[in-house]
Amino acid sequence: MHAEASQAPHADGIDPVASARRRERRGAGVRIGLRVLALAYVAALLLGPLALVFYNTFASGAGEAWAAVTTPAALHALYLTILIALIAVPLNAVFGVAAALILVRRRVPGRPLIAALIDLPLALSPVVVGLAIVLVWGRNGWFGPALGELDIQVVFALPSMVLATIFISLPFVVREVVPVLREVGSDQEEAASTLGAGAMQTFWRITLPAIRWGIIYGVVLTTARALGEYGAVRVVSGGIAERTETLTLHVEERFQGFDYVAAYGSSMVLAVLALLVVLLMNLLNRKGGGGGHHGP
Amino acid sequence: MSARGMGADRPRITFGRRAGAPIGVGVAVLYMSLIVLIPLAALTGGAFEGGWSGFWDAITNHQALSAVWLTIKLSAIVMLINAVMGTVIAWVLVRDRFPGRGIVNSLIDLPFALPTIVAGLTLLALYGPRGPIGINVAFTQAGIVLALLLVTMPFVVRSVQPVLLEMDRDMEQAAASLGAGPLTVFTRVIFPNLLPAIIGGCGLAFSRALGEFGSLVLITGNIPFQDQVASFYIYSQIESDNRTGAAAVSVLLLVLSLSALLALSALERFTSRHAR
Numbered sequence: 001m002h003a004e005a006s007q008a009p010h011a012d013g014i015d016p017v018a019s020a021r022r023r024e025r026r027g028a029g030v031r032i033g034l035r036v037l038a039l040a041y042v043a044a045l046l047l048g049p050l051a052l053v054f055y056n057t058f059a060s061g062a063g064e065a066w067a068a069v070t071t072p073a074a075l076h077a078l079y080l081t082i083l084i085a086l087i088a089v090p091l092n093a094v095f096g097v098a099a100a101l102i103l104v105r106r107r108v109p110g111r112p113l114i115a116a117l118i119d120l121p122l123a124l125s126p127v128v129v130g131l132a133i134v135l136v137w138g139r140n141g142w143f144g145p146a147l148g149e150l151d152i153q154v155v156f157a158l159p160s161m162v163l164a165t166i167f168i169s170l171p172f173v174v175r176e177v178v179p180v181l182r183e184v185g186s187d188q189e190e191a192a193s194t195l196g197a198g199a200m201q202t203f204w205r206i207t208l209p210a211i212r213w214g215i216i217y218g219v220v221l222t223t224a225r226a227l228g229e230y231g232a233v234r235v236v237s238g239g240i241a242e243r244t245e246t247l248t249l250h251v252e253e254r255f256q257g258f259d260y261v262a263a264y265g266s267s268m269v270l271a272v273l274a275l276l277v278v279l280l281m282n283l284l285n286r287k288g289g290g291g292g293h294h295g296p
Numbered sequence: 297m298s299a300r301g302m303g304a305d306r307p308r309i310t311f312g313r314r315a316g317a318p319i320g321v322g323v324a325v326l327y328m329s330l331i332v333l334i335p336l337a338a339l340t341g342g343a344f345e346g347g348w349s350g351f352w353d354a355i356t357n358h359q360a361l362s363a364v365w366l367t368i369k370l371s372a373i374v375m376l377i378n379a380v381m382g383t384v385i386a387w388v389l390v391r392d393r394f395p396g397r398g399i400v401n402s403l404i405d406l407p408f409a410l411p412t413i414v415a416g417l418t419l420l421a422l423y424g425p426r427g428p429i430g431i432n433v434a435f436t437q438a439g440i441v442l443a444l445l446l447v448t449m450p451f452v453v454r455s456v457q458p459v460l461l462e463m464d465r466d467m468e469q470a471a472a473s474l475g476a477g478p479l480t481v482f483t484r485v486i487f488p489n490l491l492p493a494i495i496g497g498c499g500l501a502f503s504r505a506l507g508e509f510g511s512l513v514l515i516t517g518n519i520p521f522q523d524q525v526a527s528f529y530i531y532s533q534i535e536s537d538n539r540t541g542a543a544a545v546s547v548l549l550l551v552l553s554l555s556a557l558l559a560l561s562a563l564e565r566f567t568s569r570h571a572r
Contacts, residue, residue, distance in 0.1 A: 125507025228411030
């Protein structure tokens with residue numbers, strides 16, 4: 001620094017051009033170092049492992065991989081996963097929009113408390129969610145004896161798996177729709193209302209079109225969560241093959257049984273679904289002009 | 297969620313006086329109760345089935361304490377690594393230009409969309425006993441940390457990124473033209489402005505790590521006092537039909553998660569007030 005500064009033409013011994021260039025050079029070094037660090041981290045944790053599983057799945061041939069993901073157990077697991085999502089996602093979408101409208105447009109007592117309760121599933125362990133459901137609907141649970149008399153089985157059967165999935169994926173639509181509702185405001189709704197539109201008409205013609213991208217984004221997140229849920233479903237379902245085994249449970253069961261081709265194959269089905277979700281999220285973000293981008 | 301939203305203080309015309317509205321609120325409340333409130337009440341009821349002393353005994357059980365302590369320790373490590381690496385990734389994605397940046401940016405969300413069991417399986421494929429590079433983290437605490445790092449990766453990145461995007465670069469340029477090196481610019485100008493967002497992301501990552509289950513199933517050996525974390529302790533108590541023990545530790549875990557979120561959001565507000 002001093003050696004170079006002594007050659008500087010300036011009276012105060014600092015050449016602004018040279019020092020700026022030096023800073024730039026040092027800045028470029030830091031920038032490239034950070035780039036390498038960031039990319040290496042993402043590659044080591046996410047891309048490397050995922051690419052290896054892709055490779056492993058097809059290492060023994062695409063035919064074998066296909067056979068492994070189309071066994072009766074795998075197909076039933078896929079069917080069950082989709083069935084649960086088809087029940088849970090629409091229910092949460094309708095509830096999410098209603099809850100967002102109530103939180104933003106109405107004055108209900110205890111609004112912050114309601115908002116906190118809706119967010120609660122994000123802070124809960126999936127195992128805890130499963131346990132809570134067993135304690136209500138299980139044989140020795142709150143409603144257990146009554147359900148037993150009616151001969152309705154909830155735990156270790158489809159209903160409890162749906163309940164667990166709904167619980168886990170509850171917050172996403174609400175969280176995406178609330179900021180959009182705030183942003184669009186209620187001016188247009190009020191105008192429609194003064195012009196004689198009924199509540200239903202106002203909702204379908206004014207509110208819904210304004211918040212549709214928020215809803216779609218929330219539905220995408222809800223679907224991803226519903227398809228991928230493991231812990232809560234594991235606790236309530238018992239994971240009986242071809243009966244209460246979803247695709248995520250099937251992956252675990254096959255892996256523990258050393259059937260790696262099947263475990264990798266079903267994982268790839270789920271990973272491809274996840275990649276599709278990420279692709280959709282990106283398209284929607286562009287379409288909806290950014291919106292509130294916060295993950296689970 | 298505050299009442300700051302537009303139109304919050306205007307007279308309600310849209311839904312207030314309609315006959316259908318109360319029914320809508322009623323149905324929403326019923327749904328909320330059936331799905332969330334009643335199970336949580338049953339969980340709390342289960343935890344206190346044997347009164348306060350029963351609850352206390354269940355959470356001060358040696359194995360439970362050791363599992364909870366290990367969970368806190370590993371989550372804290374994961375949170376700190378996330379604070380550093382999340383900020384680095386966010387900085388690179390916002391300030392750096394290189395081919396493929398858009399793709400990397402999109403893929404950061406993948407751990408949110410990827411089923412947890414698949415996340416664990418992919419890590420085990422590369423770093424497990426059958427992996428090609430000769431590293432084996434299966435049944436170790438390092439394996440747990442790795443899985444937690446993967447599932448919590450997006451939190452800090454996604455909370456720091458928007459702040460960096462909006463940040464005025466004039467301040468940095470002013471500091472640099474006054475002779476500050478990149479390091480000084482970072483520690484004195486960039487970092488204080490990012491700190492609230494980093495803390496916010498850390499809170500979410502910590503809370504997620506505390507309860508994580510699916511990504512650890514294939515990786516942990518689940519050995520009490522060694523690598524058993526709290527969610528697995530709860531699971532093992534459910535399996536052995538000790539519902540009070542499972543529910544009590546569940547309540548403890550929930551309280552820990554909520555207090556961490558509250559404390560970190562208070563810290564977030566404090567640092568954002570003192571940043572500028």
